[in-house]
Amino acid sequence: xxxxxxxxxxxxxxxxxxxxxxxxxxxxxxxxxxxxxxxxxxxxxxxxxxxxxxxxxxxxxxxxxxxxxxxxxxxxxxxxxxxxxxxxxxxxxxxxxxxxxxxxxxxxxxxxxxxxxxxxxxxxxxxxxxxxxxxxxxxxxxxxxxxxxxxxxxxxxxxxxxxxxxxxxxxxxxxxxxxxxxxxxxxxxxxxxxxxxxxxxxxxxxxxxxxxxxxxxxxxxxxxxxxxxxxxxxxxxxxxxxxxxxxxxxxxxxxxxxxxxxxxxxxxxxxxxxxxxxxxxxxxxxxxxxxxxxxxxxxxxxxxxxxxxxxxxxxxxxxxxxxxxxxxxxxxxxxxxxxxxxxxxxxxxxxxxxxxxxxxxxxxxxxxxxxxxxxxxxxxxxxxxxxxxxxxxxxxxxxxxxxxxxxxxxxxxxxxxxxxxxxxxxxxxxxxxxxxxxxxxxxxxxxxxxxxxxxxxxxxxxxxxxxxxxxxxxxxxxxxxxxxxxxxxxxxxxxxxxxxxxxxxxxxxxxxxxxxxx
Amino acid sequence: xxxxxxxxxxxxxxxxxxxxxxxxxxxxxxxxxxxxxxxxxxxxxxxxxxxxxxxxxxxxxxxxxxxxxxxxxxxxxxxxxxxxxxxxxxxxxxxxxxxxxxxxxxxxxxxxxxxxxxxxxxxxxxxxxxxxxxxxxxxxxxxxxxxxxxxxxxxxxxxxxxxxxxxxxxxxxxxxxxxxxxxxxxxxxxxxxxxxxxxxxxxxxxxxxxxxxxxxxxxxxxxxxxxxxxxxxxxxxxxxxxxxxxxxxxxxxxxxxxxxxxxxxxxxxxxxxxxxxxxxxxxxxxxxxxxxxxxxxxxxxxxxxxxxxxxxxxxxxxxxxxxxxxxxxxxxxxxxxxxxxxxxxxxxxxxxxx
Numbered sequence: 041x042x043x044x045x046x047x048x049x050x051x052x053x054x055x056x057x058x059x060x061x062x063x064x065x066x067x068x069x070x071x072x073x074x075x076x077x078x079x080x081x082x083x084x085x086x087x088x089x090x091x092x093x094x095x096x097x098x099x100x101x102x103x104x105x106x107x108x109x110x111x112x113x114x115x116x117x118x119x120x121x122x123x124x125x126x127x128x129x130x131x132x133x134x135x136x137x138x139x140x141x142x143x144x145x146x147x148x149x150x151x152x153x154x155x156x157x158x159x160x161x162x163x164x165x166x167x168x169x170x171x172x173x174x175x176x177x178x179x180x181x182x183x184x185x186x187x188x189x190x191x192x193x194x195x196x197x198x199x200x201x202x203x204x205x206x207x208x209x210x211x212x213x214x215x216x217x218x219x220x221x222x223x224x225x226x227x228x229x230x231x232x233x234x235x236x237x238x239x240x241x242x243x244x245x246x247x248x249x250x251x252x253x254x255x256x257x258x259x260x261x262x263x264x265x266x267x268x269x270x271x272x273x274x275x276x277x278x279x280x281x282x283x284x285x286x287x288x289x290x291x292x293x294x295x296x297x298x299x300x301x302x303x304x305x306x307x308x309x310x311x312x313x314x315x316x317x318x319x320x321x322x323x324x325x326x327x328x329x330x331x332x333x334x335x336x337x338x339x340x341x342x343x344x345x346x347x348x349x350x351x352x353x354x355x356x357x358x359x360x361x362x363x364x365x366x367x368x369x370x371x372x373x374x375x376x377x378x379x380x381x382x383x384x385x386x387x388x389x390x391x392x393x394x395x396x397x398x399x400x401x402x403x404x405x406x407x408x409x410x411x412x413x414x415x416x417x418x419x420x421x422x423x424x425x426x427x428x429x430x431x432x433x434x435x436x437x438x439x440x441x442x443x444x445x446x447x448x449x450x451x452x453x454x455x456x457x458x459x460x461x462x463x464x465x466x467x468x469x470x471x472x473x474x475x476x477x478x479x480x481x482x483x484x485x486x487x488x489x490x491x492x493x494x495x496x497x498x499x500x501x502x503x504x505x506x507x508x509x510x511x512x513x514x515x516x517x518x519x520x521x522x523x524x525x526x527x528x529x530x531x532x533x534x535x536x537x538x539x540x541x542x543x544x545x546x547x548x549x550x551x552x553x554x555x556x557x558x
Numbered sequence: 559x560x561x562x563x564x565x566x567x568x569x570x571x572x573x574x575x576x577x578x579x580x581x582x583x584x585x586x587x588x589x590x591x592x593x594x595x596x597x598x599x600x601x602x603x604x605x606x607x608x609x610x611x612x613x614x615x616x617x618x619x620x621x622x623x624x625x626x627x628x629x630x631x632x633x634x635x636x637x638x639x640x641x642x643x644x645x646x647x648x649x650x651x652x653x654x655x656x657x658x659x660x661x662x663x664x665x666x667x668x669x670x671x672x673x674x675x676x677x678x679x680x681x682x683x684x685x686x687x688x689x690x691x692x693x694x695x696x697x698x699x700x701x702x703x704x705x706x707x708x709x710x711x712x713x714x715x716x717x718x719x720x721x722x723x724x725x726x727x728x729x730x731x732x733x734x735x736x737x738x739x740x741x742x743x744x745x746x747x748x749x750x751x752x753x754x755x756x757x758x759x760x761x762x763x764x765x766x767x768x769x770x771x772x773x774x775x776x777x778x779x780x781x782x783x784x785x786x787x788x789x790x791x792x793x794x795x796x797x798x799x800x801x802x803x804x805x806x807x808x809x810x811x812x813x814x815x816x817x818x819x820x821x822x823x824x825x826x827x828x829x830x831x832x833x834x835x836x837x838x839x840x841x842x843x844x845x846x847x848x849x850x851x852x853x854x855x856x857x858x859x860x861x862x863x864x865x866x867x868x869x870x871x872x873x874x875x876x877x878x879x880x881x882x883x884x885x886x887x888x889x890x891x892x893x894x895x896x897x898x899x900x901x902x903x904x905x906x907x908x909x910x911x912x
Contacts, residue, residue, distance in 0.1 A: 114790045129785035131778045132902070142778060143789030145771045153769045195789075 074249035122196025215536030298495035304354035329510030375463035631859025636811030637837035640804035647800025653720025655834025661812030665691030695809020703801035729824030739824035752814035780901035
């Protein structure tokens with residue numbers, strides 16, 4: 041049978057970089073194909089070639105057997121290829137129907153006005169056909185991320201897509217929404233559509249795909265039938281060596297309470313309560329994890345602790361001191377390290393070089409500014425130290441932050457914060473955007489901090505990360521802790537339920553919560 | 559006991575009225591609020607005809623004051639509609655004032671050049687002048703659009719430049735042609751036509767913005783240009799169109815302003831006197847809705863008309879004080895109501911990827 045998509049020897053070079061190196065890819069019609077690889081393995085570049093965003097340096101794109109060359113995405117759309125990007129391309133104040141038809145609106149009165157009624161009807165029909173269950177009149181800003189994603193898929197289908205490319209579709213979803221997405225995949229393929237999805241999560245590839253192609257350093261290192269593959273095999277191909285599958289936590293008795301949060305209320309920038317009555321404590325030598333879908337109050341909670349926002353009510357005590365009366369600088373000086381979630385906005389000053397970025401937050405200390413003026417030699421040595429220890433590439437301290445890839449920026453920030461010799465580390469998505477090798481390294485360093493008796497507050501949307509590392513795990517939903525659980529005794533499904541705001545039964549967890557109060 | 563219950567009922571009624579008012583859409587709140595205030599003045603005026611409220615009521619409920627209010631508000635409302643199109647598409651056009659000045663002057667200039675009493679192809683010179691004024695607004699806005707969209711200049715600075723250019727150019731050209739900063743009277747006006755033009759424009763702009771594909775592209779370009787780009791529509795083309803429309807509507811506003819009295823005044827801040835900036839206030843107040851912007855313009859125009867009449871019957875209210883009202887209103891609205899929703903991508907340049 042002719043494959044729906046056949047990429048034949050695709051090479052894509054950018055100045056100084058080979059993003060794809062002679063990649064072959066065959067995707068059968070009506071199948072789900074996972075494109076698996078680490079960050080920077082060339083998955084998205086390859087799909088952008090198929091979608092017409094990039095022209096291949098070498099190689100041929102064949103769709104349904106015919107060689108094609110696309111000058112732009114609209115050529116690809118014309119022959120039935122649709123791509124759903126990681127960041128949704130939706131207009132928030134418009135309705136779902138308006139978004140779906142944007143650019144291809146049905147019209148009335150000789151093309152003068154938009155035919156809203158027909159647009160609504162067509163979107164509704166399309167939605168029903170694939171069981172999407174969306175309300176065409178709802179505004180994008182009113183619906184959940186999962187629904188927004190379905191709107192993106194609807195947009196592609198409305199334009200007649202037969203082949204759908206999804207770039208990291210599960211990154212923003214709760215486990216339940218991921219399940220629903222995979223059901224949508226089934227519905228789509230059963231009606232003859234072909235799906236390619238990009239992921240770096242092994243479990244998803246094995247669970248949802250019929251075939252898996254693994255990319256590493258821009259090369260195809262294997263196309264496999266999803267049945268019968270093992271996680272170890274996939275991981276090894278992705279990374280090119282044996283990897284530790286789960287971070288291993290050695291049991292350890294935690295020490296004194298370092299951070300105590302009690303009945304905390306925090307409002308977000310719009311004045312809406314984002315954290316409602318949250319209480320917990322983190323002890324030295326303990327990793328306290330917070331899981332949850334982004335936007336359920338984690339950011340506001342973290343900002344209240346690090347001093348970027350003021351809580352409306354409640355107390356935060358840090359090593360016996362009221363945190364609220366401490367300025368941001370005092371908090372840093374007293375040993376609170378902070379890995380922010382938005383590295384562009386909070387983590388680094390983009391046009392600064394790494395020397396300058398390396399002393400952010402400690403620019404006033406006697407170490408770097410003994411006489412009030414910054415000693416750039418010490419600062420330079422410090423930056424070089426971080427770069428070497430955390431394998432930041434390119435390894436030049438003079439490089440500006442913006443010239444680094446996201447993963448390397450992240451490594452540098454983590455290095456800077458962990459090297460402060462902190463008492464409390466507030467780490468938000470510490471491994472976001474970094475590859476598996478660096479992830480392992482960062483996990484090891486977090487465990488090292490724990491072994492040295494530091495308190496760690498770990499916030500991550502990666503379930504396996506928080507679950508694997510934490511001693512105790514809280515799940516946050518709509519500003520509240522829907523539960524504090526022992527991460528080793530709950531399943532991923534149970535955490536998923538908590539993330540969706542439901543409660544799980546089990547005496548053990550209740551006990552854990554009580555212990556926390558005491 | 560019974561009294562208590564009545565009081566409760568009373569309170570409940572009050573509460574439900576307030577709730578109902580709050581649940582109205584923003585534009586309707588303004589309309590209902592305005593009618594309420596007018597009704598209050600009317601009732602008090604009827605009860606105490608000799609009081610200042612009585613004077614006020616007599617002024618407000620007079621047809622000539624109403625048409626005067628409409629006339630005053632026409633240039634503001636037209637410029638505001640223009641501003642809506644530019645900003646909805648993602649380009650903040652702070653240069654509306656300049657567009658009003660240049661079109662007001664050009665309209666008078668062209669009319670005078672043809673000869674106010676002449677006709678060209680059966681069209682009276684004053685209407686050729688009107689069209690020339692509109693064209694001048696469009697041309698200046700086109701320059702603004704090119705600088706902002708193609709060369710990615712800062713929109714605020716470029717907008718201020720538009721204002722300053724017009725502020726210098728119009729009186730200068732007037733001095734060259736008419737021998738003074740003021741043009742002198744044409745001896746003819748377009749009468750109340752600006753009112754009709756404004757009302758038609760409000761309707762047309764509303765339909766265009768909310769019921770056509772073009773309007774939906776304008777809104778998308780200002781909210782999430784990437785979404786529009788991936789849908790295969792050129793963002794820069796839509797933004798150019800939005801800016802040109804701002805020149806078109808503001809051009810009609812400027813031409814209306816000068817031709818309704820038949821001369822151009824170029825001294826000081828020129829006869830436009832900040833109407834372009836009040837227009838920005840008007841469309842923010844009207845939450846980017848042409849109808850809302852019209853309502854806000856009418857409110858400002860109405861206050862101005864009342865003030866003029868109050869002066870005439872001997873109340874010494876300083877006009878400069880009345881002129882600050884729009885700005886005080888906008889600060890109050892933005893600070894306390896905060897319902898104005900600024901397009902997310904307004905003021906941000908957009909670059910298509912490879």
